[in-house]
Amino acid sequence: MSVIMLLLLLEDQPIKQTEIFLVYRIDEIKLSADIKDLLEDLDRLNIIHVSGTKGKGSTCAFSESLLRELNSNNNKSTPKNSLNSNVVIKTGLFTSPHMVEVRERIQINGAPISKDIFSKYFFEVWNRIASIEELATIDGDNALTNRIVNKPKKVDIPYFGFLTLLAFHVFMKENVNAAIFEVGIGGEFDLTNVIRNPIVCGITSIGIDHTQILGSKIQDIALQKAGIMKKDSIAYTLDHQKEIVLDVFKKVALERTCKLVILPTPNRFYNDEQLEANLGGKHQILNSILAVNLVCEWVKRTSFFTKEDLCLALNAPESSTSDVWPEWVFKALFATKWPGRSHHFTTPEYPNIHWYLDGAHTADSLTLCTDWFLKNTSHNSNNPCILLFSLSCGRDKISNLESLAKLVKDYRPID
Template identity: 40%
Template sequence: MPRSYAVQCLPTPYTSLAGINDAVDKLNGLQTNFAVLEAVRKSGGNANKNALPEMIEFVERSGYNPKEFDDLNMIHVTGTKGKGSTCALTESILRNYQGKKQIKTGLYTSPHLMEVRERIRINGAPISQELFAKYFFEVWDRLDSTGDKSKPGYFRFLTVLAFHVFKQEKVDVAILEVGVGGAYDSTNIIHKPVVCGVAALGIDHVSVLGSTLGEIAWNKGGIFKHGVPAVSSAQPEEGLTVLQSRASELGTSLQVIPAFNSQQLGNVTIGLAGKHQVANAALATALCRIWIEKVLGEKIGGAGESIPKEFVQGLSSARWPGRGQIMVRDDKPKITWFFDGAHTAESIHVCAEWFKDASQRSTQGPVKKVLVFNCTGPRDGDLLLGPLAKIQSSVHFDEAVFTPAITFASNTYKGDLVNNNTPLDLELKTQKTLAACWTKQVALAGAQGEFKTTVLPSIEHSVNWIDDYVKTETEKGASQVQVLVTGSLHLVGGVQSVLGCEIA
């Protein structure tokens, strides 16, 4: 029996810049500290088994019963690689769909690049600073008004906030990206989504989700719901077998969606860069087809034959910053930044192949290439850097820079970029280890030619270092510098913040 809370809907005057800053500061205070994260890892995930009951209580204290979210007509997406891209493609298709009515979309993803409000989007755009502050303090004050001053952790609070925003903004569809795993993820309190999706599986978060693909697939398949259709990208046999078993156990069926082939694509160009996006686009198309037929009652043709003409605009106009993104700065020499937040061995392999192709197409005259890398948490540096080392013979990074996910050198950084989850001394130690891994992996790959490694204490230091490097190489005759930033979305967002990019 769920508890009943008398929730006061208090007026919230926090709509100024001070309001958004105060909201972000309070949100940062909810970040799980390093010791707690270590406890979860050491428990092998058992510490997460109380996550859903606790999350449901926070939702109820915020004034909702999880069943009330059913009218958001939700699409729930999990996976290891590509779940964010799949959500972005899904949102773009539905927002651009020309049916009986214009679809108002809500999108909840993680992490953010530069500002936390990027995680909650209405009609493809991050909610405004004013709305973020307004809705943040409505949830904050509702939690306090129950007499219990405890708050959910960072990601859980944002999940509660996203549901509140989507309810208040009366979206027609809420597209939810799972944070970690699925079975115990805070988004998994929902009762009846319209459809569930699983993007490509891989090995990640092993201390929480399990060390085998089967164990990870079990956790991801935990989002399946009785009678709710589920679709998945093509998966390795071990993972697919477990997903099918989970679907049967939870009372649904699972349809595998193969990636688009060249005949199906025709002359359609997917708005997100990378060969792997053909699989994400196919999954997004299946999710949207099911959603439109179930919610709007409109049949979409072309199943298994071609991309529905109704979806072409959404697929081609989709944008997802920080993933396969190229940005050209017309400095002298010209700097071309390549951004990809890949953070698993599989996704970095895809990133390496993308960069190899894209950098060669962009090369004009003498060119120098720099790798800027960071990974967060306890990860295998050899495994992550191996795919990049294997392209060293053809790409040849002249320099490799390793930096913690600490954005600015001083204390003037934006609150959105604060990360309290890893101590600085451990971060620097990790980067030095990564630099050594890079040297070893390049040697193992048999790449010829000289290269240098540098470890710097912040992203701002790294960007300044690159500026100085560009000036030096200009004097030596270089006409272009190409910089690949990868290994972590936190790193990508930090670099873009230091460069003064606007959020998109």
């Protein structure tokens, strides 16, 4: 059977809420010894783990671009790897969902892995999982339940769980030494949360989403997102979060003895119109602030650079402003490619048609997306403005569309 057919088979599996949220934590499945060893050996990936409601993918993309820029010797402001001159940072990036091809979710050095690499490791993981059996367990002490207890059954792993395990496997086999993992849903019970010793964690903006799984109250959602904090680790977030959200983060950090750094949002930086235009909106400025601090903490806590390079760590509140970032930071941020997020493009066939594409699907993100669109288009233009809008099942399409139309109609007529 081909890779495509097997992926479709995984996608078509009926997935219940409990399967996503409780049952299928990879480390709770009775895996074979070699897969358990893989999970225990994840530390050498030097992982940055990122959760949040919005901005996770962008923050991960910015972080990956910054890590790759650390390899550059063409920029005088880039720190030189003088401690380990023979070691090159090899990045791995795991995100979801994908835009066109599933390979986009698993990237090495800024590019999706090749079809050959994907197929090779896909079947290595598939065959391992297919060979695993576990025993059904039912409490009881009679002949019927005893037969059930001893009856072997195959281990089923859902689509996202399989791809998560595949990403771990690919990065280990390909000798990645700087990996960024984006949480799928939530954090505490997310399938990526088998990472035991991340170098640093980041939590982006918290809002209302996936309420059927995470709960309808923002403090419940914040609690799940904070679940990636680990004992004696360090986590970063931004001070633009609601106070009730920050209170949850502080409580979890205290319980887990995790150092929590709440970064300020510098007004001069946040109101930099040129920076906003280059990054694709004010929300991307926030994501970039978080990404820079995550990478600088990564530099501090890994052994790739000398002590002299640690001055590049910009995690101190007084230094988290745009004017102290060295040139290499801006170069990496502006070079970040993240399709489908604040994405403006034209096509060779129709150069006069401008497309503005974004994956916004919550009330908060639609407001930010609209703000970005209006700032990048002329309010007085006579050109028609056509809206193509779609939401996946389980979301309130009418309510979101009404909110979007209300935001835009005063500035641009929509066909």
